[in-house]
Amino acid sequence: MPTHQTASTTSVLRVMNERAVFGEIFRLGPVSRPELAQATGLSKPTISVALTNLGRAGLVREVGLRAGPAGRSALLYEVRPEAGWVLAVDIGRAFVRVVLANLAGTVVTRVDDPSGGRNPADLLAQLTGLADRLTAEVGIGREDVTLAVFGTPGIHDKETGALHLAPNLPGWDLPGAVDRFSTVSPSPYLVENDVDLAAVGEATYGLGRGVAHFAYVSIGTGTGMGIVIDGKLYRGARGCAGEISYLPIGEGDPLQDDPAAARRGMFETVASADGIVAAARRLGWARATSAKEVFDAARAGEPVARRAVEVEVNHVAHALAAVTAVLDLELIVLGGGVGVQGGDLLIDPVQDRLRHLVALQPPRIQASTLAADAVLMGAVAVGVTAARDLVLDRTVAATG
Amino acid sequence: MPTHQTASTTSVLRVMNERAVFGEIFRLGPVSRPELAQATGLSKPTISVALTNLGRAGLVREVGLRAGPAGRSALLYEVRPEAGWVLAVDIGRAFVRVVLANLAGTVVTRVDDPSGGRNPADLLAQLTGLADRLTAEVGIGREDVTLAVFGTPGIHDKETGALHLAPNLPGWDLPGAVDRFSTVSPSPYLVENDVDLAAVGEATYGLGRGVAHFAYVSIGTGTGMGIVIDGKLYRGARGCAGEISYLPIGEGDPLQDDPAAARRGMFETVASADGIVAAARRLGWARATSAKEVFDAARAGEPVARRAVEVEVNHVAHALAAVTAVLDLELIVLGGGVGVQGGDLLIDPVQDRLRHLVALQPPRIQASTLAADAVLMGAVAVGVTAARDLVLDRTVAATG
DNA sequence: GAAATTCGTATTGGACCTTTACGAAGCCGT
DNA sequence: ACGGCTTCGTAAAGGTCCAATACGAATTTC
Numbered sequence: 001m002p003t004h005q006t007a008s009t010t011s012v013l014r015v016m017n018e019r020a021v022f023g024e025i026f027r028l029g030p031v032s033r034p035e036l037a038q039a040t041g042l043s044k045p046t047i048s049v050a051l052t053n054l055g056r057a058g059l060v061r062e063v064g065l066r067a068g069p070a071g072r073s074a075l076l077y078e079v080r081p082e083a084g085w086v087l088a089v090d091i092g093r094a095f096v097r098v099v100l101a102n103l104a105g106t107v108v109t110r111v112d113d114p115s116g117g118r119n120p121a122d123l124l125a126q127l128t129g130l131a132d133r134l135t136a137e138v139g140i141g142r143e144d145v146t147l148a149v150f151g152t153p154g155i156h157d158k159e160t161g162a163l164h165l166a167p168n169l170p171g172w173d174l175p176g177a178v179d180r181f182s183t184v185s186p187s188p189y190l191v192e193n194d195v196d197l198a199a200v201g202e203a204t205y206g207l208g209r210g211v212a213h214f215a216y217v218s219i220g221t222g223t224g225m226g227i228v229i230d231g232k233l234y235r236g237a238r239g240c241a242g243e244i245s246y247l248p249i250g251e252g253d254p255l256q257d258d259p260a261a262a263r264r265g266m267f268e269t270v271a272s273a274d275g276i277v278a279a280a281r282r283l284g285w286a287r288a289t290s291a292k293e294v295f296d297a298a299r300a301g302e303p304v305a306r307r308a309v310e311v312e313v314n315h316v317a318h319a320l321a322a323v324t325a326v327l328d329l330e331l332i333v334l335g336g337g338v339g340v341q342g343g344d345l346l347i348d349p350v351q352d353r354l355r356h357l358v359a360l361q362p363p364r365i366q367a368s369t370l371a372a373d374a375v376l377m378g379a380v381a382v383g384v385t386a387a388r389d390l391v392l393d394r395t396v397a398a399t400g
Numbered sequence: 401m402p403t404h405q406t407a408s409t410t411s412v413l414r415v416m417n418e419r420a421v422f423g424e425i426f427r428l429g430p431v432s433r434p435e436l437a438q439a440t441g442l443s444k445p446t447i448s449v450a451l452t453n454l455g456r457a458g459l460v461r462e463v464g465l466r467a468g469p470a471g472r473s474a475l476l477y478e479v480r481p482e483a484g485w486v487l488a489v490d491i492g493r494a495f496v497r498v499v500l501a502n503l504a505g506t507v508v509t510r511v512d513d514p515s516g517g518r519n520p521a522d523l524l525a526q527l528t529g530l531a532d533r534l535t536a537e538v539g540i541g542r543e544d545v546t547l548a549v550f551g552t553p554g555i556h557d558k559e560t561g562a563l564h565l566a567p568n569l570p571g572w573d574l575p576g577a578v579d580r581f582s583t584v585s586p587s588p589y590l591v592e593n594d595v596d597l598a599a600v601g602e603a604t605y606g607l608g609r610g611v612a613h614f615a616y617v618s619i620g621t622g623t624g625m626g627i628v629i630d631g632k633l634y635r636g637a638r639g640c641a642g643e644i645s646y647l648p649i650g651e652g653d654p655l656q657d658d659p660a661a662a663r664r665g666m667f668e669t670v671a672s673a674d675g676i677v678a679a680a681r682r683l684g685w686a687r688a689t690s691a692k693e694v695f696d697a698a699r700a701g702e703p704v705a706r707r708a709v710e711v712e713v714n715h716v717a718h719a720l721a722a723v724t725a726v727l728d729l730e731l732i733v734l735g736g737g738v739g740v741q742g743g744d745l746l747i748d749p750v751q752d753r754l755r756h757l758v759a760l761q762p763p764r765i766q767a768s769t770l771a772a773d774a775v776l777m778g779a780v781a782v783g784v785t786a787a788r789d790l791v792l793d794r795t796v797a798a799t800g
Numbered sequence: 801g802a803a804a805t806t807c808g809t810a811t812t813g814g815a816c817c818t819t820t821a822c823g824a825a826g827c828c829g830t
Numbered sequence: 831a832c833g834g835c836t837t838c839g840t841a842a843a844g845g846t847c848c849a850a851t852a853c854g855a856a857t858t859t860c
Contacts, residue, residue: 006416006420008413008416008417008817009441009442009816009817009818009846010410010413010815010816010817010818010845010846010847010848011817011845011846011847013408013410013413013816013846013847013848014846014847014848016406016408017408017847017848020406032807033807033808034806034807034808041409042409042848042849043848043849043850044807044808044809044849045808045809045810045848045849045850046847046848046849048808048809049847049848067857067858068805068806068807068857068858069805069806069858069859070804070805070806070857070858070859071804071805071806071807071856071857071858072805072806072807072808072855072856072857072858073806073807073856073857073858074806074807074808075807075808212637213636213637225726227726229629229634234629235728236613236727236728236729237612237613237728237729237730237763238728238760238761239728240728240760240761241726241727241728242726242728243725243728243758243760244725244726245725246721246724246725246757246758246759246760247721247722247725247726248718248721248722248757248758267725318648321646321647321648322647322648322722322725322726323726324646325642325643325644325645325646325647325667325722326625326627326641326642326644326647326722326723326726326727327636327641327726327727328635328636328637328638328639328640328641328642328643329636329637330637357646357648358643358646358648359646360638360640360643360646361638361640363637408848409815409847409848409849410814410815410816410817410846410847410848410849411815411816411848413815413816413817413847414815414816414817417816417817432838433838433839434837434838434839442817442818443817443818443819444818444838444839444840445817445818445819445839445840445841446816446817446818448839448840449816449817465826467826467827468826468827468836468837468838469827469828469836469837470826470827470828470835470836470837471825471826471827471835471836471837471838472824472825472826472827472836472837472838472839473825473826473827473837473838474837474838474839475838475839801860802859802860803858803859803860804857804858804859804860805856805857805858805859806855806856806857806858807854807855807856807857808853808854808855808856809852809853809854809855810851810852810853810854811850811851811852811853812849812850812851812852813848813849813850813851814847814848814849814850815846815847815848815849816845816846816847816848817844817845817846817847818843818844818845818846819842819843819844819845820841820842820843820844821840821841821842821843822839822840822841822842823838823839823840823841824837824838824839824840825836825837825838825839826835826836826837826838827834827835827836827837828833828834828835828836829832829833829834829835830831830832830833830834
């Protein structure tokens with residue numbers, strides 16, 4: 001479905017240019033009129049008009065003077081941070097993390113709260129309380145939030161409002177369950193898969209900056225992948241893109257197995273934290289209880305643990321081989337508990353193994369630098385980008 | 401890398417609107433001024449001005465009158481087919497196919513020629529001869545071709561001008577080899593992977609019409625996949641996206657194997673035509689020589705052949721499982737010799753098997769309707785789309 | 801303290817699009 | 831066949847927007 005060229009009247013031009021100016025202010029930070037003229041290709045008077053409008057709408061503000069080597073000093077403009085607020089929420093396994101960020105993308109307050117109830121009512125109550133607390137700290141009300149972004153496990157079905165594939169959130173798979181996020185704040189809100197958000201976080205603040213095509217692969221208690229294509233999140237036809245948990249990776253020969261047993265070779269089963277423990281036990285370490293323990297032992301030179309890590313390397317490499325053959329990425333960032341804590345043991349061997357598995361030039365593989373904050377930072381990034389459009393639309397609506 | 405908003409001056413508006421009008425004429429076919437006004441949102445006078453300009457540039461022409469139920473009849477406009485010519489070339493294994501299509505996308509002449517030499521000099525000579533023949537038939541010269549599109553196996557490295565991963569085209573992997581396509585016609589040209597073009601063909605003229613995310617999987621003497629995301633071809637970071645030949649699918653346990661042997665399980669090795677024959681032999685049919693033979697025997701109920709097809713189903717299903725887990729597509733079109741000729745035996749079993757392998761809703765799977773013409777039609781589609789922009793740019797350059 | 805340089809805005813002019821209005825051209829009934 | 835109705839195409843007027851030019855304001859350097 002090709003997006004066709006859009007035709008415009010002159011007044012649309014004004015809006016376009018105002019948007020462009022606002023975008024450049026965002027991108028360049030405190031910036032002078034001549035610089036904006038340069039960056040956008042517009043003339044000085046046009047920039048002045050746009051700034052007047054944006055200023056009157058409260059979206060930008062003067063922020064000082066820049067003294068040059070000679071000549072009159074230029075007034076600098078920047079986005080007015082209080083012009084919009086983003087509430088970003090990471091509904092994690094053990095913790096609910098919430099931050100309030102302003103339109104400039106600065107995180108102003110943050111709270112990490114142990115997960116209360118996981119059923120909708122309890123979780124919503126907890127979130128509402130936290131939202132109240134954070135907004136109060138900043139001196140705004142919940143209704144002043146421009147946009148809320150919720151990062152959840154599973155797949156949000158926008159048609160039915162149900163959350164699929166999220167067994168840890170009982171009750172959320174009922175139709176309409178997700179719509180109840182509207183009770184947390186009266187503002188518009190977005191619901192995104194947590195790993196997808198982590199990918200955006202990594203693309204905005206982490207290792208993925210400036211990389212056109214990359215993926216964030218999370219390995220922890222579960223597995224998942226967020227795909228960024230052309231700098232944009234790719235969700236797939238039904239939002240299930242990157243569900244590598246279901247990659248058939250395991251050692252079994254599916255031809256020999258009956259179909260029902262075929263799923264035992266799923267990537268998530270064999271490669272998640274539990275899978276590592278299971279591998280260690282199978283290899284003879286009966287008392288293994290956690291992936292961290294296995295990694296620590298491997299670092300200490302314990303042979304069985306090292307062998308278990310080898311198995312993990314092989315599984316991860318196979319999954320990444322499939323991803324590479326299909327997507328030909330530039331970079332894969334490894335995240336999640338296993339990915340971050342076991343990164344030092346996994347990255348190089350996985351890269352080696354990958355080179356043998358696919359004859360193509362493999363992607364760079366690196367461990368996430370944002371670690372546990374990736375989801376939250378991704379939610380902030382998504383939220384700020386969307387909020388920027390929202391405040392502009394609101395302004396245009398008010399003006400027009 | 402976010403694409404930032406672009407700012408514009410008023411005269412850019414004219415260009416934008418002219419483009420939009422041209423695009424709508426393309427999309428809607430013979431169309432009247434009021435309809436164009438409706439479709440673009442522009443006013444009648446503006447449409448008239450745009451049509452005058454486009455007509456003067458030779459890009460559109462009047463084509464008749466449409467009588468309505470009442471009122472004056474409207475003049476109809478359409479793209480002037482002779483305003484641009486696309487030379488589309490499919491460099492296949494056994495045949496070189498070339499067509500000449502006009503800007504309206506109509507294939508005017510076509511020639512299928514047995515592959516002559518595969519080394520650059522011979523192939524280029526053959527292509528130049530064919531191009532001469534076709535253009536002469538239409539009464540134009542080679543220099544009147546707006547754009548040539550070459551579909552080749554392998555990956556075109558735009559930096560070095562070499563063609564990688566195309567063992568059937570010896571000599572083309574040298575730096576600068578691909579640049580010599582410029583000798584076939586003095587016009588601009590594009591070089592695309594054949595399977596990628598087939599995907600575009602299927603997206604434009606085949607089963608992929610209107611599908612946002614889909615892939616074309618080719619299984620024949622080799623294997624490959626073309627990916628269309630958001631209606632646009634996805635090439636990956638280095639143009640290797642969809643190289644599913646390298647998917648590690650085979651039955652061996654890589655942990656037991658030495659790394660050098662790990663590649664024996666590659667999708668291409670086990671699932672291409674030769675792979676099917678090998679499977680049949682391994683299963684006891686020593687005299688099997690071609691995949692077609694195996695399929696025919698399976699249709700006749702021959703047990704070993706049926707078992708070989710089962711093996712093939714399993715391999716294909718595993719590959720598609722990986723693709724599905726990563727990309728979550730709406731539709732997968734099966735093409736290539738095996739995909740088309742064995743489609744009736746493969747599609748349903750593969751879909752069944754796929755359902756067991758990934759717990760996600762699997763994509764629809766269908767056999768290509770364009771069959772052997774997919775690559776060529778894809779080249780036409782790519783060429784016409786690009787040529788449309790080229791002729792417009794040329795006009796704008798001449799006017800401005 | 802004057803020259804040089806850069807910034808910001810006022811003014812003018814041009815390009816573009818829309819609205820309104822009206823003549824032209826076709827259908828349909830009687 | 832002919833008026834009435836409808837739709838099409840264009841002409842004229844008006845409004846919005848942006849660029850170019852010019853000039854005063856502010857700041858540094860010598």
